Amino acid sequence: SAKQSGKGQFRFYDPAFYDDLRSRLRTERMLREAVESDQFVIHYQPRVDVETGRVCGLEALVRWNHPEEGLMEPLRFIHIAEETGLIHSLGRTAIEKVCAQLASWAEANQKCVPVSINVSPRQFQEGSVKRVLEASLNRHHVLPEMVEIEVTENSMMGETEDISQEMDALQTLGVKLLVDDFGTGYSSLSQLQRLDMDGLKIDRAFTSELGRSKEGEILFTAIVTMAHALGMRVVAEGVETLEQARILKRLGCDEIQGYYVSRPVPANEVPPLIERRIRLAA
Numbered sequence: 001s002a003k004q005s006g007k008g009q010f011r012f013y014d015p016a017f018y019d020d021l022r023s024r025l026r027t028e029r030m031l032r033e034a035v036e037s038d039q040f041v042i043h044y045q046p047r048v049d050v051e052t053g054r055v056c057g058l059e060a061l062v063r064w065n066h067p068e069e070g071l072m073e074p075l076r077f078i079h080i081a082e083e084t085g086l087i088h089s090l091g092r093t094a095i096e097k098v099c100a101q102l103a104s105w106a107e108a109n110q111k112c113v114p115v116s117i118n119v120s121p122r123q124f125q126e127g128s129v130k131r132v133l134e135a136s137l138n139r140h141h142v143l144p145e146m147v148e149i150e151v152t153e154n155s156m157m158g159e160t161e162d163i164s165q166e167m168d169a170l171q172t173l174g175v176k177l178l179v180d181d182f183g184t185g186y187s188s189l190s191q192l193q194r195l196d197m198d199g200l201k202i203d204r205a206f207t208s209e210l211g212r213s214k215e216g217e218i219l220f221t222a223i224v225t226m227a228h229a230l231g232m233r234v235v236a237e238g239v240e241t242l243e244q245a246r247i248l249k250r251l252g253c254d255e256i257q258g259y260y261v262s263r264p265v266p267a268n269e270v271p272p273l274i275e276r277r278i279r280l281a282a
């Protein structure tokens, strides 16, 4: 059998290897269908201003509503969308849905706050983020100030001329740029300054350290000081407890996002959420 014929050949007969490959190909095929038949929905998670306790922004998080598998979270399919290039149509879909939603809230006279959209590095490489976004904004009569773009720190690492030009063009349009998952990559201070980023979203790995160790607080304080000196706002991701929220307020963090405030919710649950006021004072 394959196993007896030596270590080197083992993986070629490893059933798990084929299972992985088969499930990958299956996901890829399903993803193609999903793009064509519009199986994606956007959930929204609020960000709260620690000064006022009010919701000051929402993050758009895509979900795949598969007819048989149910609601799937992005970690199960985004990387496949990126590798296959399907991320371009998925990205367009996300932008279009967010703009349509903002227009419909405005039409219903709902209170509106800016919505941030996650963009993969591959989308920037194609050079069409600004074009797609501008077209969507115009189509739905939505102001550029109502949309923000989140770029992971890692994707800024391989920054090219194309990427920085597109980021510039987005800012000229009036769209704010946020660095996502800050602290997990290796961006440099000069890069953050040159790209003129508007805010940092600190990765939840740092938030979960708060209240456990002094080091966690020291890191946060350093990041907040640096960000403010560069004119950037600081958002803490993954805030799950009141204790973390209070520490963050004390450390000068501007905004919090996480399960403590709310999980990501479907669009119809957003209006009551926006009216809420989060208490952070002792």
Ligand code: C2E
Binding pocket: 045, 060, 061, 062, 073, 074, 075, 078, 091, 094, 117, 118, 119, 120, 150, 180, 181, 204, 237, 238, 239, 240, 257, 258, 259, 260, 264
């Ligand atoms: P992200 O942009 O860093 O989004 C935050 C993730 O953390 C979300 O996961 C959110 O549900 C989760 N989260 C929020 N608060 C908490 C908390 O208090 N505790 C914990 N443990 N988790 C929390 P989600 O929705 O599964 O999204 C995962 C990632 O998928 C996102 O990370 C983002 O990088 C990517 N993504 C989502 N939507 C899109 C999209 O439309 N386009 C692209 N390119 N990527 C997307």
Ligand code: MG
Binding pocket: 059, 118, 150, 180
């Ligand atoms: Mg994000």
Ligand code: MG
Binding pocket: 180, 181, 201, 203, 237
């Ligand atoms: Mg993040």
Ligand code: MG
Binding pocket: 171, 196, 197
């Ligand atoms: Mg700027």
